[in-house]
Amino acid sequence: MSITPPNIILHAADVHKNFGGLRALSDIDLQVEEGKTHAIIGPNGAGKSTLLNVIIGRIPPSSGAVIFDGTVLTGKAPYEINQLGISRVFQTPEIFPDLPVLHNVMAPAFARRDGAFRVNMLRSVGSEHEIREEAEAILDDIGLHGRREHHAGSLSRGDKRRLELAMCLIQRPRLLLLDEPTAGMSRHDTNTTIELLRKIKSSGMTKVIIEHDMHVVFSLADRISVLAQGRIIASGLPQEIKEDPRVQEAYLGGGVE
């Protein structure tokens, strides 16, 4: 098999996934370079979400393995994968609806600092000034600082998505997985989110992003892989993908713009 070059942080090697008789993923070989934003695009049902779920350990691959920075992720529990430095934004935002917005952002910071389990009953959340300041700064960035005391369940859908992104960012992950981060957002919200993702792009965080919206993909991605019927049919720089006739046939329907 292919040898992983040193600057490849995530490598899905020879991954297959069958659901009963259905081949959801076949021969997947995906390499993500450190510090880059790697977009995975493809028509509905191409297997994009399945691939993401295999990477994050939500579903095990039928064969093959996912390697993150020299560690095999396959078979690890979601919390272990997160502790290695991988955070994920879901397609439908997974937040803590019953907790205040501020605590939504602080909780992941505790997981980063204290590890997967720690009984610290004698400390108090109120006296954790460092984490609180960090959380407030991030809430300021995403424009939710004014609503930090509200219950997260009361936020609008777009705000929930941004909150979830903030919950991932406070963990300072080495790899951030985004599953259609702008789906269902208004144009304005989409542009704000792109701006936010651009801002963190410069911080050297690696990102894998699944997206339908070509505007989002071409404004963010350094590399693009195209998935169709469970296979990667093309991989390369945005310009190459745009001009690839196979991609145009399979997905873009003959024209990009």
Place this chain on the structure above:
Amino acid sequence: MFSLSRKDLVALAVFSVVVLTMPIWLAPLGASYPGLMQKFAIYAIFAIGFNILFGLTGYLSFGHAAFLGVGSYTTVWAFKLLSMDVLPAMVFAVIVSGVFALVIGYFSLRRTGIYFSILTLAFAQMSYSLAYSVLTPITNGETGLLLARNDPRYLDAIFGAQADVAGLPQPTLIGNSVSGYTGFYLCAVILILAFYLSQKIFASPFGMALRGIKSNQTRMNYTGFNTRPYTLAAFVISGMFAGLAGALLSITDPLAGAERMKWTESGNVVLMTILGGVGTLFGPVIGAWLIKYFENIFSAINTNMLNNAFSFLPDGVQGFVVTVLSKFVGEGWQLTLGLMFVLIVVFLPGGLVEGFHRFMARLRRRKEAPERVSSTQPAE
């Protein structure tokens, strides 16, 4: 490390005053005798502990009476084997019920939702049946575990305490008898400590993680929290609170019977917590007091007392009122409690504490409203 936020500190101060002045404010309610006030304190501890599991993590245990029973039995055994002093008895009761909770929790917490509840219920009923049958050498079956004059009490024997007292030995706290008001104040102080501990847990990152599990377990896992040890820790802590409550039951009345493990007892603590307010600090305490008050005072009201209370009414009306009301008091106290429970769950899902918050919010609004009117008038 032991500090509280200002808001919690005020709550603790208010709570302490309320608990310690029970003999005063319960007097007009006819409940100011030590035996009942002890029960108020003990069941409040039980409910506070239960709330740490149910209120914070959302895992509904239907078997917490098992830990109450284990605490009771352990205490009586500590009295029999070690010493009549209550301190070692309480320490052992907490440890043993904690170990018990660790085992039951380890298996039960492999499932969530209704399956978790059923597993805890199964374990508790198993303990209850065992206490009646196979474990009779330890639990003394139906008779219940009692003290005897000729128990070894090795620790007391070493120190030569209580060697030749007439009758059954009584529990002591460093040499002082814990009957009557001393017993109540012992329970009251432990209740205040339990309340303080629950405040610390509520305010800690640990408590925040438990709330996160209740709110969204998936997000907790993908955020890097290993949720199982968190829920197990909450389960063990609440089991220890229950064990401590069981110990106090045996301290104030030194015998232990299997009926303390019965499922109705487990159900009672669920009712207490829901009635008062799940996941709130004061809720479980209020719920526990209310239910114990109904059980002991309301159930003692009889037709004669009702006749006296309504003697100012004309004869026919008096007879009618008394006949109707008598269905709700005395033996019918559970009817009143049941109706109250239904009304609260339907109209105040957050329990009495939520009702109180709504009431305060309405008062505040009413107070603000006139000011607004006066400030808009000059503009007109």
